[in-house]
Amino acid sequence: MTVIVTGASGLLGSALVRSLRADGSRVVRLVRRAPQSTDESFWNPEKGLIDPAALRGAEAVVHLAGAGIGDRRWSDERKREIMRSRVDGTRTLVAALASQPVRPAVLLSASAVGYYGDTGDREVDESAPPGEGFLAEVVRAWEAETRPAAEAGIRTVTLRTGLVLSREGGMLGRILPIFKLGLGAPLGSGRQYWSWISLDDWVGAVRHLMAGRAGGQDGGGVSGPVNVTAPEPVTNAAFTSALAGAVHRPAMPLAVPAPVLRAALGEFAQEGVLTGQRVVPRRLLDAGYAFRHIRLNEALSAVL
Template sequence: MKILVTGSTGLVGRALVRALVKEGHSVCRLVRPETNANDNAGGFNVAWNPATGELGGAAVGPDAVVNLAGAPIGDGRWTAKRKEELRESRVGTTRALIQAIEKMNVKPSVFISASAIGYYGNRGDEELSEESAAGDGFLAEIAREWEAEALKAETWRTRVVLARLGIVLAKQGGALAKMLTPFRMGLGGRLGSGKQWMSWVALEDVVGILKLCLERTPIQGAVDFAPISGPVNVVSPQPVTNAEFTKMLASAVHRPAIFPVPPIALRLALGREMADALLMASQRVVPGKLKALGYAFRYSSLDSALNFLLRE
């Protein structure tokens, strides 16, 4: 297939492009003109400015689109300016991408757009499936707007998948890398009460799930025989509480975790809104559609994922 990918320089994008190229797909990486995307992931680059540019040349006529664009949600305090950047990099870029593809004579058969489990807001112990209602707060608001833009591709009779990503764990960076330094120094600890649920997923499974979403045919033996569409919770089947995550990570790096971080410290460091949304919110998300489709997780338990990711 010919596949357009935005966000190809990010953690998930690099891994996905590498996997798709390895399987023989033609991958067109849409990058900003100033981006140096020569990271050996493969594929070919097409410069594209969402604010001004139309898609043309090598980008025309894709079989599929995977839209992973979005500024890192945890980099920098959420000032008014930063929040607008986070929104525009997701909602605005998706809108521009839809408008650019709209002008093509041939439309893609599938449009996969990243979203996030922030869609559900802070929900305590409630088990959250793809059918659960949206929550409240900044992240939920962005996710709703982001998904609404992506769903406009349905007017082309294109299959649309909304990949609601959980906390992606990887060797190469992301959330796990930020946690490791204090834990390896023996300074790790639960955040607040530690009762908040963390819905995580290994990077290898994210790639596998996105590849599944690209497929035109379902997994043999799946309960649901239709190709996957609509919202998909990209999370492992075994979410854990923050206290459990803390204990397992400390064990994986062979260090104690005896320094709990009070909410006030997190709020002073990041600001109340950001700290509460990213670190204190509880989201117990389950991958209902993936279970129905018969997807076999490579890492379904956190201890198996951490043991793999942190092995020397």
Template sequence: MPQRVAITGASGLVGGALSAFLSARGDEVLHVVRREPRTASEIGWDPRHRRLDPADLSGVTAVVNLAGANVGGKRWTPAYKQEIFASRVDSTHTIASALADLGEPVRLVNASAIGIYGSDRGEEVLTEDSEPGQGFLADVVRAWESATKPAADAGLPVAMARTGLVMSPEGGAFERLLTLGRLGLLGPLGSGRQYWSWVTLRDVVRGYAHLIDREDVTGPVNLVGPAPAHQADVARAVATRLHRPSVVPAPGFALKAVLGEFADDVLGSARVMPSALTASGFTFEHDTLEQAAAWLVDQAGLAA
């Protein structure tokens, strides 16, 4: 049955792709926007001041909350760290509280991140049952997920999609990797031995659609591919598809000089598995690193 899905953060990378995917399969998609609504398919809100009329969500079957400042968009000054934190917690609390007050059986799929496991867990295999880690992003994600509590306490089915490193030619870490790859400068970052829990944008979108449909899946869900890999192997797979070398290393001190505190998360290791997602019957279109790298390069229009 077609669904009526409201999406916050619809102008972002994942939100735009998800909106197109849901519309193509026949769902009605509403965008929750910070400005005055211009069409019947838009809903206005003010997450900074936690304002959203619950009545505006009446009749929707699901809400996907993707709102939040870009973690890798700027250096982590104290002010920007506060923006990262507040943009996620305020938006989530606003949505969860509005749904709780609405009193209708609406599914909530809230964005989250594998950053909850901390900046460096080494070789440890991480599932939804693993303990949270330490660090700024772990603190952010704990508060972010906790902000869904009003909806969960109201008995609504809530899932938190802990997304990994999204492979897309537009935005995020992989846009930068493709740029380095085209120049023949793609190689290990730091030691290159840290695990990267990658997932293609295509499978992120399919994963969100799966969670919209499967309201029996609640709690944290790792939205990552089934084969996390060492960063050097990720770089090699992308470089191979670009027919470029992958031997130029980027030393850790150089990354810290460029990225600041965020470099600790880039250089850290998170070997995360999609246990809850696969247990619910989800299958990946890109379940190997080679498939994912080929898709990424093809989407960028760089395939030979």
């Protein structure tokens, strides 16, 4: 099986590439520098450049490229970069795929649970409408760029991913050293929900969706939005307690106040930290995916 992957050097992409190659699949990585092997091909999404030959023979495409959401403060220019990197990259890739004489069977395109905005205590699945805010706006525009692929007959899945647990990166990787020092604390009210998934389950879910399995049978495969999260989201306070326990350190008794977070993180603090989404993976469960880690304590033990 030949799979095209963008964003292959990131946390999610590198884990997926390792898994696919371990099972004998050929993976072609789309990169922004000069290719260094036959398994790499150059593309420049901002300029709409991509080598169509790199896509020939691909049976599946996994599109994960995009500027980081929480690694820098949100200046106006950074917000434009976050939006542009997703819209331009998806538009360039989808146009190239749709123009192929023989198209891949499936496109799995990254997305995010930020689509739902702040859900408070309300549990949401893929049928919920979009929420408000910059991240919801980004996700709506991002997902809209995949429609020409579906119209061209490519089974298209948008991966609405939550907080992916890995000690190697992502939010957990950044906060783990703080918790190991015994300085972990709830953020803001601590009541905001964090919809999480272990890295192993993220890779497993993507591969399950790629294979087109639906309920254990060949039903043509899932298409459209899929929440790639574990079935049991938790509040930030519960996450704090679980992570402190996992590293055998106490959590701080007082929460980090919202004004302090806003001063430290800027505009990102409100949408990325102080609000949350209580998301359930209804379509993933209906498609027969068996989670390795359903409960947060189990996932943290495996990850750490």
